[in-house]
Amino acid sequence: MPRLPPPTERVTGRRRAIGEQIRAARLHANLTQEAVALRIDMRLATYSDIEQGHSSPLLDTLIRVADAIGVPLSHLVREE
Template sequence: MPDDRVLARRRAIGDQIRAARLWANLTQEKVALRVDMSLASYNRIEQGHASAKLDTLIRIADAIGVPLADLVR
C-alpha cells in the first residue's frame, strides 16, 4: 500500500484529469473509448483509486487533447 503522500498525489492527478476532461466537454466513456480501456479502469484512475502507467497517462492526455504536463502538475 502506498504511503499517504503518494495517495494524495494520485488523487490530485485524478482531479487534474477530471478537470481537463470536463474542460474538453468529454464524458468518461468517450475518453475510455479513445484510450481503449474499460470505463471502470478509467474511472479508478480519475478517482485516484488506481495508478496509471506513464503510457496510459500519455494516451489519456492525447485523448483529451492536452499536454501530459497539464495532468501531472
C-alpha cells in the same frame, strides 16, 4: 519478485490530485468518461478508477489519456 510497500499518504494524495486534474481537463474538453475510455481503448470502470485516484496508471496510460483529452501530459501531473 518482491512486493512494494503500501503507498504513503503523499503518494495516495498525489494520485487523487492527478485524478482530479484529469477530470477537470476532461470536463473542460466537454468529454465524458466513456468518450475518453473509448478513445484509449480502456474499460470505463478502469478509466473511472484513474480519475478517482483508486489506481496507479502506467506512464503510457497517462500519455494516452492526455492525448485523448488534447492536453499536454504535464497539464495532468503538475503540482500546484
